[in-house]
Amino acid sequence: MKLSYVKPRRKSVFTSEIQLLFVFFGITILMLFFTYAFLLYKDYKFSQDMQDIYKNKARIESNIEKMKQKITLVEKKNLLAEKIYTQNSVLKDSITNLFDLVPKRITLSEAQLLKNGLVLYGVTPSKDVYNFMLQAPLRSIFHKTYSSFYPLKNGWLRFVSTNYVDEDELEDEIENSLEMDEGVEDEG
């Protein structure tokens, strides 16, 4: 005996409401997981980028340090070279001045330029010529001056002039002149 005219349909657990619910939450959860995965990837990328930055920073720092060392060395070389060039020029001026100092009436046969002194060998027509024309200017330059004379057959005199600079006195003189300069500047 038939109780219904419609054919019985099979009942499922997944009703249309359940399906709608699953679709809705499925999409929501999927989006959440995608966002989470994106954040995890970014986290990983961040740590990689930071590592690269630290590596680059260390490399650049080491390069800068090397370049600074090179700059210091070039500056040091430049300073040393300039100092040497100046010393050579000063030496040239000193020798020029020395030979200019010798009057025409006195003839030099040998000159020894020492670090702190000067030894001159030569001939002079008389002691007076030597004393006035050579020893006087030498005395103004050197702190200690010694002279010895040997007579020659022609009446002239062979002389040996030994002159030394007292380095302690020289330092005092430099200090005094610096102090005087400062005093003049202060007064000005």
Next chain:
Amino acid sequence: MKGSVSRQNIYLLALSTFLLVFVLLFSFAVLIPKGQEYREQRNELRQKNLELKSYEDFSKETLSILKKLQSDNRYIIEAFRNEFDAQRFKKQNKEYFVSLDISEKTYIDKKEEEFNIYEVNTTSHIFSPKSFYDFLDSINKGDWIIKVNFPINFKRDDDVIRSSFTMRVYKDSNRSK
């Protein structure tokens, strides 16, 4: 009117509530802190990139200073690098001397880490002191860094002057290369 709720609807409500709670919990407990962390990291990365950029700029600036310094002092750098060659020295300075003899170089321990210092003794004959002045001028333009050192002797020897002096040659040490 019947006020009862069907069992299926109760399951539906329970499932919805469970999923909603999960979504909310996941969002608030995991996603939002992670998002905040991401924002902080992004700012930190931007800051570190700026810092790196400033380092790179400083490095470029230092490099340009070094290049300029090296090009301005190219001659001096080369001169410090050159190995002293007595024959070449004689050839370069023969116009100032009638004769020129140079001894073997001897190393001086000056405890200067960057430079080696060698000393050579020189004996020569010159026509006049002017030649020696010209030599001192030319030595500052030569291929080596040379300092003419004391003692310097000049002695009359017939028509010429016999001169002897010491030269100090400065050269890069291995440490400075």
